[in-house]
C-alpha cells in the first residue's frame with residue numbers, strides 16, 4: 001500500500017503504558033497505518049520534528065496534559081508560520097485543567113479534536129445505561145456512589161472516567177451527582193462501579209477493563225472515525241471549533 005494511502009500518525013508518550021499499546025495496535029495493521037512517529041521524553045523539539053508532526057494526519061496523545069499542551073501549543077505556532085492546518089488530534093491523557101483545555105479548544109478551530117478519558121466501548125454503554133435511569137434513581141430516593149479502582153501508578157484522582165460519568169448524570173440528578181470513592185491499589189486496569197442504594201434493595205452497574213488493549217484498540221478505531229469526519233467537508237464544518245467526546249462517535253454509529 002503506497003505511503004500516501006496509509007494513515008500517518010504520531011503518538012505522544014509512545015513509551016508509556018497506554019502509548020506503547022497504541023503503537024503495537026497501529027503497527028499490527030500496516031496496510032492501514034504508516035509507520036508511527038513516536039514522540040518520547042527524549043524527542044527534541046526541533047524544526048525537523050515539528051515539520052514531521054505537521055505532515056501527520058493524526059496525533060494521538062497518550063502522555064500527560066502538561067506534556068501534550070507543551071507539544072501542541074508549539075506545534076500550533078509552527079502551523080501558523082507555515083500556513084498549514086494542524087493534524088487531527090485524539091487526546092487520551094486525563095486530568096486536564098481548564099487552562100490546558102483552552103489550548104486544546106484553540107486547536108479545534110484549525111483541526112478536529114476529540115478527547116476521551118476512556119476509549120473503551122463498554123464505558124460508552126455503561127454511561128448510556130446509567131443515564132437511562134439516573135433521573136428515576138434521584139427521584140425515588142436511591143443514594144448513588146461511584147467507586148473507581150485503578151492501579152497504584154495512576155496519577156489523577158478521581159479518574160477522568162468517573163468525572164465524566166458524574167458530569168453526564170448531574171443534570172438528571174437535580175444537580176446532585178453521586179459521591180465518588182477512589183481506590184489506588186494493585187494492578188487494576190480500570191473498574192467503575194455505580195452503586196445505588198434504595199430501601200432494602202441495591203442497584204449496581206459496573207464495568208471493568210481487563211486489559212489495556214481495549215483502550216488501544218478503541219483509540220485506533222476512534223482515530224479512523226475522526227479522519228473520516230475530517231475528509232467530509234460537511235462533517236469538518238459541523239465539528240470544527242468543538243472538543244468532541246466519544247458521544248459524537250456513538251451518536252454517529254447509532255444513526256448510520
Ligand SMILES: NC(=O)c1ccc[n+]([C@@H]2O[C@H](COP(=O)([O-])OP(=O)(O)OC[C@H]3O[C@@H](n4cnc5c(N)ncnc54)[C@H](OP(=O)(O)O)[C@@H]3O)[C@@H](O)[C@H]2O)c1
Nearest residue numbers: 013015016017018040041063092093094116117118119215
Ligand atoms: N483514554 C483512555 O482510554 C486512557 C486509558 C488509560 C490511560 N489513560 C491516560 O493516559 C495517560 C497516560 O497513561 P499511562 O498509564 O500510559 O501513563 P505512563 O505510562 O506514565 O505514560 C506517560 C508517558 O508520557 C511520557 N512523557 C513524559 N514526559 C514526556 C515528554 N516531555 N514528551 C513525551 N513523552 C513524555 C512518559 O515518559 P517517562 O516514562 O519517561 O516519564 C510516559 O512514557 C494518563 O493520563 C492516563 O490516565 C487514558
